[in-house]
Amino acid sequence: MPRPPEVLTLDRMTTPLGEGLLVTDAGGHLRAFDWTTHETRLTTLLRRQNPPADLVGGAAPAAARAELDAYFAGDLTALGRIAWRTGGTAFQRQVWTALCTIPAGETLTYKGLAERIGRPKAIRAVGLANGSNPVSIVVPCHRVIGSNGKLTGYGGGLDRKHWLLSHEGAAFVDK
Incomplete structure (x- = not known):
């Protein structure tokens, strides 16, 4: 019996560079980050690099959002504190x-x-x-x-x- 699709959460946040798209998994890992102007690219990469997944609207973990905000505010070490996971080769x-x-x-x-x-x-x-x-x-x-x-x-x-x-x-x- 095939596994059900993984559920990934899509959140949006304001950045100095436009609206960002954050995709996270059930474990709180950031699986994708891109811009609303490149939403098609984001969904294409997710589809190519991951098993089947359902993308649903929701909130990203507060910690990931806080670290991205901190980076944009000048804390250049903040990105290293974000847990991420990818598919791909x-x-x-x-x-x-x-x-x-x-x-x-x-x-x-x-x-x-x-x-x-x-x-x-x-x-x-x-x-x-x-x-x-x-x-x-x-x-x-x-x-x-x-x-x-x-x-x-x-x-x-x-x-x-x-x-x-x-x-x-x-x-x-x-x-």
Whole structure:
């Protein structure tokens, strides 16, 4: 008999960058974070990376909301206190875990990230995994920049990436 779909809760919160979407599971883990302007992307990633799930409206755990609020208010260590869990492939999860080793205020190139996971020739695969990150900001894919120091793709948009890196005090080439 097939397992019933997992129930995931979708909450919305106001941020300096627009309305954020938080998806959490029954254990309180953040499973996805994105923007209302990218809601289709969020649901696509959830569907691709997880077993069947029902997405229902509700409140995210107060602790997750509080840590996101703290981050936006200037506590750059707050993201590290948010419990998260993802689906995805083993390689994607390896890349996402490595993203969490990039401290706030620092950036890393795609090549540097590939080297960090011991796969120096997998630069494009690292880029694809980075772009499939369902837990943006918390799993800080925004901290990955081009080899020339310029901002490159970000699922939430380059304006948001610019704001996030500026908020964190990171160095990058501005256009």
